[in-house]
Amino acid sequence: QVQLVESGGGLVQTGGSLRLSCAASGRTFSSYAMGWFRQAPGKEREFVVGISRSGGITSYVDSVKGRFTASRDNAKNTMYLQMNSLKPEDTALYYCAAREGSLYYTAPEKYDYWGQGTQVTVSS
Numbered sequence: 001q002v003q004l005v006e007s008g009g010g011l012v013q014t015g016g017s018l019r020l021s022c023a024a025s026g027r028t029f030s031s032y033a034m035g036w037f038r039q040a041p042g043k044e045r046e047f048v049v050g051i052s053r054s055g056g057i058t059s060y061v062d063s064v065k066g067r068f069t070a071s072r073d074n075a076k077n078t079m080y081l082q083m084n085s086l087k088p089e090d091t092a093l094y095y096c097a098a099r100e101g102s103l104y105y106t107a108p109e110k111y112d113y114w115g116q117g118t119q120v121t122v123s124s
Helices: none
Strands: 001-007 010-014 018-026 032-039 045-050 057-060 070-072 078-083 092-100 118-123
Touching: 001 092, 010 045, 018 092, 018 118, 032 078, 045 070, 045 078, 057 070
Parallel strands: 010 118
Antiparallel strands: 001 018, 018 078, 032 045, 032 092, 045 057, 070 078, 092 118
């Protein structure tokens, strides 16, 4: 098993930046492909970005391309999400998730472990 804890959320103005972190403990972090998801009130959980086990392959939802960058440091058991040029529509609870295997999926049900989430609020 792996335990995940997100941090770094907060309140920011439109155009601002935040860096989210997802700290993992338990089994070897490099055993897992990872994903960032988000969920706004009244909406379904949405895939934001997936990152392969090695970190060499990433895929982003179209709405964040060019603004968000995901990375991972397997030596530190941590994944990051750098969010720039934030917009009010980015407001959501952001979750990190892990699945055993080398590749990520966009479907939440493919993931085995989830963090508790960190709130990102972007004011207009």
